[in-house]
Amino acid sequence: MVLSTQQPLLSRLLTVRRTSEALIAPLEPEDLCLQGMADASPPKWHLAHTTWFFETFVLGPFQPDHRPADPRWGYLFNSYYETVGPRQPRPQRGLLSRPGIAEVLAWRRRVDASLEQLFSAGEDRRWSGLVELGLQHEQQHQELLLMDLLDGFSRQPLEPCYRSDWEEAKEAPGSERRWLEHPGGLVEIGQGSHHDSLHLDSANLDSFHFDNEGPRHRVWLEPFALADRLVTNADYQQFIADGGYQRPELWMSEGWSLCQTKAWQAPRYWRREGPEAPWQWEFTLAGRQPLQPQRPVRHISWFEADAYARWAGARLPSEAEWELSARERSDELLQATGDLWQWTASPYRPYPGFQPAAGAVGEYNGKFMTSQFVLRGSSRLTPEGHSRLTYRNFFPPASRWMAAGLRLAR
Template identity: 50%
Template structure:
């Protein structure tokens, strides 16, 4: 475990009904202590209110499992299919995403009643013991875990706009450690296989489930490369700021420089300059940042500019996966309770540290289909495939990713200008 994290891997003996109950309860646990106002407001078009997340994850099970698969099931409300569809064109019309924060009705109590209605029906469906819906239930649970991370991301962005800098969760301190000074690790080139193929289990694949965008498993040709043993730290990023990195156009891609100028970026998102130094906004409010912890909330453009400034580059996603293969996919994830990146001790086995948890790591790879990729038939085929343009791949999970959710083949993706997610940087170079 990294930095005193207490993340858990999935129990291979956990039944589907037990896992369903655990994941659904985990979502509600994130909402504990929030007011109805906290759960209703939408801070920007990319984010969604907590209340909407609670309803949408229930809509998924109702739409794709209960309505077609449970005889006699009656949808909770005839309008919820319109209100809580996200982007599934095949399912029908939907409420515009930028206007989700205007949905003062249904209220939080009615949304929670909706969740109970769906959970009771799902218990009846799962009690039938049929094998056919198992894969779709697994997808629905992985989908809900993604929304658990989104709840943390979106709520943090919302609260960061409040001038009172309110705390959402009490601060839990990371375990003290001697921080990893970092070193370069060498990897051989050659023909390597990456991606998930559904036939092997364990730390590489994270068990028997993967999203469709993680496969098919295929061969890639890599040149010898080196990867740094840990992510870039807050202290190293501060040196980039003090060296004028945000004001030097030669370091930036054209679109990145335009974003710097348009958005006025001078530091990572949530960094605030105080008289006595920098702080970072966290779920526990404003805190002095740890110079040894991984830098977080930076865009792809910032990651790329930092790498240029350092005389290095970002890793290809294939390089990242090759370096991560065989490592236990656990670290400072949601179950640790830290909800922020933490410094980690150096590994003694010659393998890279903090590959899982703490921060998602930008790669230099565009999000595109693997050779032979085919989206699933029907509406669920819209889950990943239609987003394979104009976005970049991130790897490894973060401090808000549910325990056991990621694996070495897991591909996350965001637009290069976005930075409200827990995204950081790991450097690479040619060998």
């Protein structure tokens, strides 16, 4: 799917909605309620939740002719909007075998028809920004659907294949890492202004940003350097061979405790034939595949990324260093977007002057600004046109099911 910034909002919206449904085409009916862990959600739930979002925040207030779903579905498919009402506990979403997929898809059709009817009288700034937010929200869930599915399939002894033609992140050209120097100084990062926290302008895709990406503000940076490429599987194998998972001096205390408790020995989806055998395989959306040495290492936690960087005599970049380098050295900074999200050293906190939007949509990002770290870039799973250099993804430091890798700094 390719979205043009010149496409009208309704056209982009319907394209995104169709793309979500295309993602489940390779699945069996039994896969649609698959939830491999508490942090994941089943594919059917993603399709229903994104539909609930439009019905709740757009059609409910602005389209009185819309026929809503069974009101009990609001409990099933609300995610974390406390001001809207209670919800099904996240770890138990896999229990929602009903409504069936046919009912969910019929609901999606009805919501899409009501959205088209809403647009028939022309766009209205009272709701066009909310539609844009819903569109971007659904793209986030498209990526989450695939990451959650990968986790679920990885737990199945048959190691099922989602798509045989699926390709992971590509190798970086060349073989030698280069360091891109920057003098630092007083720089600006972020989007918008101090009076523009939740940006919902639907004029074009390039103008949109989530509220946590702003406001634009100044940051002082000491001189630094960023590696021009991501850390590879071959690089990471050297860390493992040098006892990286057995050396507590490389790890943060919490990370070392997790490493021992969970018996981490390699990235999340690496595979081998026995406890003493070399790591030769990687589980992917195309099933088990040979581990490619020059592809970027993926599905590692912040703790693993931090330990690797310390072992390599380097560190993780701050999100300001990453954004500045991606903006000013775009011709040299390889794999900045489109391969893997990249862990940074920055905790997920509000920018100076951040103000969440009023109402329930203000719960979108701000309420999670604790106990998490920022990732920058985008991944192979990120929908086309959804990434920005200011995009702030965020996850707890122990998470390793997301498509995350690392880039070194010093």
